[in-house]
Structure formats: structure tokens, C-alpha cells
């Protein structure tokens with residue numbers, strides 16, 4: 001199965017992607033998680049990406065497209081992928097299309113998650129992220145069992161540096177300008193399915209599952 005999950009920062013892409021991957025057995029490719037790992041390890045790519053990420057801007061297309069090539073191939077060898085955070089620009093979507101054409105494959109689902117602005121800002125402003133596995137929690141909505149510790153892997157929970165109010169404003173603006181056009185891109189290909197992501201995690205998952213099973 002090949003799935004693209006779209007939606008603005010804070011809408012719940014990462015949370016839903018992890019559930020889909022777990023329950024449907026599809027490999028999740030989360031560009032944000034990959035980049036954060038590169039930053040943590042101090043690689044050349046990480047050093048390049050960090051300044052863009054810290055200010056809430058997009059890492060340049062050519063860097064992302066290069067990085068994705070190997071991840072897409074590796075996932076395809078084990079039955080497909082669930083893309084979380086890619087593509088984020090029309091240029092990236094075109095590169096993905098080229099990859100699919102070159103491998104004779106196609107996307108099965110493109111799902112766009114959406115929620116009202118105030119819901120998204122609330123989710124982002126209380127978000128806690130595991131520095132080891134990327135699992136996310138919320139200070140009030142979805143607390144971990146033990147304060148400061150990830151339920152899944154025991155890693156340390158922290159507030160992402162790009163979840164500060166200024167970077168959040170930039171990320172939402174960048175989404176509106178550079179990523180929202182993807183909705184029309186996939187709608188015009190007849191691939192896009194809209195899912196209301198304003199409910200609780202399991203409610204949203206049930207809506208996504210309906211699309212995946214349709």
C-alpha cells in the first residue's frame with residue numbers, strides 16, 4: 001500500500017501515521033523524524049537542515065528529494081509506504097510522481113487531515129515529543145503515564161524547538177503558502193480524500209480507516 005498523509009502542522013499527522021503503520025503494517029516515512037535524527041547525530045544533512053527547521057521554514061526541495069529516494073526504495077522493497085510530511089511542496093509531489101512512474105507504481109490513497117485553526121494551535125502549544133522514538137503527547141489532552149517519560153520506549157519527552165510560538169506562526173504560514181497547493185494538485189488527479197481531524201485520536205483513526213478500506 002502507498003499512502004500520502006497531508007495536513008498542516010499540529011493537525012495530528014504524526015499520531016495518525018504511527019497508528020496506521022502499526023495497525024495496517026505499512027512502513028511510515030516521517031521526514032521530520034528523519035531530519036531530527038540527522039540533526040541529533042550531527043550529520044552533514046542535519047547541519048544543513050537545522051537552521052531551516054529551527055525557524056519553521058522548509059528544508060530546500062533538492063535536499064529532501066535526494067534524501068527521500070533511498071527511503072522510498074527501501075520501503076517499496078517491503079511492501080509500500082506511508083508518507084508523513086512528504087511531499088510538502090508541489091515540486092516534491094512532482095518528484096514523487098516521477099519516482100512512481102519510474103518504478104511502475106502508483107499511490108493508493110492521499111488523505112488530507114484538517115481541523116480548525118484554534119484546535120491546531122492548542123495541539124501544537126502543549127505538545128511533548130519523545131526525543132527517542134518521536135511519539136507525541138500533550139500537556140493536557142494526552143498525558144504520558146509517567147511525567148516526562150515516553151510510554152512507548154521510555155525516552156525523554158521534550159518540547160520541540162520549532163513548537164515555540166514564533167516558529168509555529170512561521171510553520172502555519174509556510175504551510176498555507178507552499179503546502180496547501182498540494183490539495184489541489186492531488187484533487188485534480190482524483191486522489192484526494194478529506195478527513196475531519198478535529199476529534200479524538202481514535203475517532204479520527206476510524207474515519208481514516210474507512211477511507212483505507214474503501
Ligand code: AMP
Nearest residue numbers: 031032052053057058059064085086088
Ligand atoms: P514535521 O515533524 O513534519 O513537522 O517537520 C519538522 C520540520 O522538518 C519542518 O518544519 C521542516 O523544517 C522540515 N521538513 C520536514 N519535512 C519536510 C519536507 N518534506 N520538505 C521540507 N522540509 C521538511
